[in-house]
Amino acid sequence: xxxxxxxxxxxDWHLHLRDGAMLKAVxxxxxxxxxxxxIMPNLVPPVVTGALAAAYRDRILAALPEGMHFExxxxxxxxxxxxxSDLAAAHASGLVKAxxxxxxxxxxxxxxxxxxxxxxxxxxxxxxxxxLPLCVHGEVTDAEIDIFDREAVFIDRVLDPIRKATPxxxxxxxxxxxxxxxxxxxxxxxxxxxxxxAHHLIINRNHILVGGIKPHYYCLPVAKREEHRLExxxxxxxxDPRYFxxxxxxxxxxxxxxxxxxxxxxxxxxxxxxxxxxxxxxEGAMDKLEGFVSLNGPAFYGLPVNEGTITLxxxxxxxxxxxIETEDGPVRVFDPGFPLHWxxx
Numbered sequence: 001x002x003x004x005x006x007x008x009x010x011x012d013w014h015l016h017l018r019d020g021a022m023l024k025a026v027x028x029x030x031x032x033x034x035x036x037x038x039i040m041p042n043l044v045p046p047v048v049t050g051a052l053a054a055a056y057r058d059r060i061l062a063a064l065p066e067g068m069h070f071e072x073x074x075x076x077x078x079x080x081x082x083x084x085s086d087l088a089a090a091h092a093s094g095l096v097k098a099x100x101x102x103x104x105x106x107x108x109x110x111x112x113x114x115x116x117x118x119x120x121x122x123x124x125x126x127x128x129x130x131x132l133p134l135c136v137h138g139e140v141t142d143a144e145i146d147i148f149d150r151e152a153v154f155i156d157r158v159l160d161p162i163r164k165a166t167p168x169x170x171x172x173x174x175x176x177x178x179x180x181x182x183x184x185x186x187x188x189x190x191x192x193x194x195x196x197x198a199h200h201l202i203i204n205r206n207h208i209l210v211g212g213i214k215p216h217y218y219c220l221p222v223a224k225r226e227e228h229r230l231e232x233x234x235x236x237x238x239x240d241p242r243y244f245x246x247x248x249x250x251x252x253x254x255x256x257x258x259x260x261x262x263x264x265x266x267x268x269x270x271x272x273x274x275x276x277x278x279x280x281x282x283e284g285a286m287d288k289l290e291g292f293v294s295l296n297g298p299a300f301y302g303l304p305v306n307e308g309t310i311t312l313x314x315x316x317x318x319x320x321x322x323x324i325e326t327e328d329g330p331v332r333v334f335d336p337g338f339p340l341h342w343x344x345x
Contacts, residue, residue: 004313004345005286009306010273010293012037014135014174014195014246016265017060017072019043024063025326026251029269031070033344035306038135038246039072041100046077046112050090057095069308073097073301075135079112080119084126091132097301098133098172099123103141103158107220107264113137117158124162128169133301135172138181139221148205151221152180159184163192172300175200175248177221179231185242193300195246196236198275199266202336204229215257216332219250220264236292237285244297247272253329268334271320275334277312277342311345318343 015030015037017023030037039060041047047056053074060072075098076087082099090096101120102113114120127134139150140157163171173181173194185194199219204226208217217223235243249272250265257263268275273293280289298305317339323330 004311006309006311007290008294009035009308009310011035011297012247013244013297014038014248016040016250018251021327022251025324026269027063028065028068029324031064031068033273033310036071036073038098039074041075041077042102048077048079050086050095053090053096075100078114078120080114080116082123084123087123088126088130091130098135099127101134101136103137103139107137124166124169128166133170133172135174138173147222148224151178155180155184174246175221177224178228182231182235193242196232196243197246197248198268198272199334201233201236201279202275215262218262218264219266233279233283237280237283237288239288239291241296241299243292245293251331254332255329266334267331270324270333273312273344274318274340274342275336278340312342313345314341317341
């Protein structure tokens with residue numbers, strides 16, 4: 001029985017840090033264990049130029065507590081007005097590691113996202129030319145499409161046509177939630193990767209709805225049926241290098257989660273490694289953990305793995321705070337609903 005494991009320091013390939021007081025409060029929760037993270041650009045206003053990305057990076061580094069070592073990997077928010085030359089220059093400088101595609105209205109602060117995909121084809125072609133990955137929030141937003149079907153429809157209507165029209169474009173399907181997403185990755189072994197969150201390995205839609213509405217389990221893409229969760233767990237623990245950890249850790253204050261029209265997002269930065277290790281251990285796949293959290297992501301992005309290591313040990317239940325206090329209000333830490341036995345030591 002494995003009681004401890006030492007792995008390369010992990011990275012988070014999908015992270016929300018927000019800004020201001022919230023940034024200052026939540027950044028240490030990630031930097032404690034993770035060496036790098038792909039930083040989401042959906043601020044208000046969004047991070048749409050190299051200059052804005054540089055300024056945001058500087059604010060992140062200024063908020064990093066003394067003694068912590070963490071590298072923010074910056075992204076640009078794709079709009080129908082994105083300047084290809086600015087994007088290419090930001091990439092060439094080493095600042096920007098990816099571009100984020102939000103279909104307009106798909107999730108938090110996505111109003112500036114893409115409505116007409118034909119308008120961004122020149123930008124996508126430039127990205128394919130220079131090797132800059134596209135990270136996609138893979139959901140359509142058409143009102144007639146059921147929310148539980150939005151990912152599958154996005155693959156057929158948007159993602160597959162984009163990839164066929166733009167050979168060589170490297171794409172990350174972020175936070176996949178369905179068997180359809182897993183099957184699409186499995187059928188495409190070139191220029192395609194996918195991130196999976198810790199919470200989508202644990203919850204299905206019953207967790208949100210059964211016994212009363214549980215707003216702290218509400219996220220976008222929304223959790224699906226149990227059969228889809230099991231497919232995600234199988235993919236994550238398979239050892240397939242196309243899958244890697246992207247937490248989509250998304251801090252919202254309790255007031256904003258528990259209101260009549262609550263915000264979408266699960267805050268997992270505090271206990272991610274315990275969550276993921278617990279699920280891998282249950283699947284008898286601890287030997288695959290390092291690949292999923294530390295190796296596969298750097299390989300896809302063409303970056304070196306982190307030099308440092310972390311050690312996880314298994315023992316009695318790990319205690320985590322219920323909430324992280326911020327100047328904006330408390331942020332609830334994701335509760336898996338069962339004890340966690342793996343901790344970073």
